[in-house]
Amino acid sequence: MTVTDNAPADSGHADPPIHGLMARLGATMADRFRLVVLAWIAVVVALGAAAPSVFSSLAGAGWQADGSESVQVRELAQEHFGGTGSDALQVVVHSETHTVDDPEMAAAIAGVTGVLDSDSRISQVVPPQPGMTISPDRHTAIVLGGAGADPNAMVTAAGDLADPLAAVATDGIEIHPTGASALWSDFNAANHDAMIKAEMFSWPVTLAIMVLAFGSLVAAGLPLLLTMAGLVASAGALVLLNELTPISVWAMNFAMMFALALGIDYALFLVVRFRDALRNGASARLAVAETMGTAGKAVLLSGLTVLVSLSAVLLVPAPAVRTMAVGIMLAVVFVLAATLTLLPAVLGKLGRRVNAGALPHAKRQQQRSSWFGRWGSLVHRHPWPLAVGALGALALLAIPVFGLKVAMPSIQVVPEDAAVRQGYEVVQEQMGAGVPGTLQIVAAARDADEVARVAAATEGVAMVSPPMPSTTADGADLVLLQAVPDVDPSDPALAGTLDRLRADLPESAIVGGAPAENLDLQQALNDYLPIVMTVILVLGFALLLVALRAPLVALMGTVVSLLSTGAAFGVAKLIFQDGHGAGLLGFAPQGFLDGWGPVFFFAMIFAIAMDYTVFLLSTVKEHYERTGDAAAAQVEGMAHSGRVIFAAAAVMVGVFFSFALAEPLPPKEMGIILGVAVLLDAVLIRLVLLPALLRITGGAAWWSPAWLRRLLPEISFSH
Structure with missing residues (x-):
């Protein structure tokens, strides 16, 4: 079906030829509105049939380091000792x-x-x-x-x-x-309920910001269309994927949050550009093509950057962490697909009706913001003071990160009235602080006496049980011993006890148990953090280089994204480790940040930061391609992208900070860390530091050697 509004407002002639892959994609979607909508309905219905069972079907465990010694102990306990391992x-x-x-x-x-x-x-x-x-x-x-x-x-x-x-x-x-299984059950239930409540709280706030940002009720509703389609499809896909390999229930929790935030970001960028093209006299079809040929490329690049950043998390050998990344990636794929197919089709069909229900200010609003244009000019006139000021503020906030401690969550992450916490506290009170964190030792039967003697003499061990023989014939040469530490399972001293046991016990002995699984997982997360960071930075730089065809600006875009990450974790250290503001936020600090935070939140923060980097730099590059004037491109890039970045950041901050109201600690950590990162990134980096660096470097920022230009594909953001 062809859209009816396919001629310019001031002409009866047909649209001119459309050039460029993304522009042609947009025009094709606009021309085939009915087919595109039917296809999306089919996808949503097919995958949506499985979606209602997403929270009951997905896995509740997976917080382990695959291949670790502690996981081997658990598997041996299940196979040869009646399942009396850590998951009993x-x-x-x-x-x-x-x-x-x-x-x-x-x-x-x-x-x-x-x-x-x-x-x-x-x-x-x-x-x-x-x-x-x-x-x-x-x-x-x-x-x-x-x-x-x-x-x-x-x-x-x-x-x-x-x-x-x-x-x-x-x-x-x-x-x-x-025990561990009950802990993860209560932990997942408490966090799921908290995240659902936070999502419900964030919707009215998000809708209000969208109405202000889009200026029209119809335009503000489009991101909800994308988000719901993406969420339903990704939920169903996760349930089906769970049939092949266990997917953590946390995958859907994070997917919900990211789908909402990115769906709004992408729709905002495209709708603003589409409305501007309509104001300039383009037909609906041509406006869609122009929008996809410019803003659509930036959205595609942004989505790829998010996917690349999160894919690095798949290197970590922890099923729960990996599948959380998978959940977000699926949500991003579906939201991105909807943005690049369903949204152009709907925009083409709506045409000028996209402004229906417009607020008074929206009728006068253009893509170019005079306010952000003036701000861009101010940055142009005073780049050094502004750059130094932004760097100083970010450095000051990042300093605490050097004292950041991480560990797997303690019993405090579940509510005080949770059965697992009450049982934990009764056991500690009646039997000793270390009993809930009993370590398990599997060894050859021939070494049983020596294992018992060494374990009992190990500093930090309060008691050792008699060796328990295997209950199976094929494990007859194995024994299982329980070693009770003399400290709480979350006490840092327990790591030293575990290390001493593993170093001193006979070679046939391996040590596990729930606290050992936590410590092994934390060590794996620590070991893989520099690898994940390196992969993210390298791939992020490569994507920017391919898209922008300028090594220096790609390097600047990548490096400055680290600054908001460091500052966000610095703030997290002050809040969650040191307890500043804990009373206001309603939690008791554990004395550390939950162990998955650095790896997982780094990938998420970097993905979001690069999202805004792409929006800003692609707009600047568009104006640079038109004029060849780096200074004018910096100012105009700010004028044309500043409002979009600011509005998108406001939505994300609203979504993320709503999780700070959750009672359980993990959603609170996630909401505050991501919210602070977005706030700092949008205000200090995208609107101050990066434009100042573009001004300081001038035309050199966009220089590229001839040999590199020959290697890189031709990608233009100008229309």
């Missing part, structure tokens, strides 16, 4: 008035045993053992449900069995599931 369910039975010898406690323990026995995911039930899982005063006992399924199924089992186990409790007897 631990159910705490406690009474202030009864002991395990009383009939009331015995009945409660029998009830817990019955609930666990009835679930096929529990391989065996281990009753409370004196000296190990019965407290000295006999008021507390732990019933162990061996893992008979994979870690993700055990996290699901912990959630499924929570209510039946709670029903066993009576007056005077408490029942609390605890």
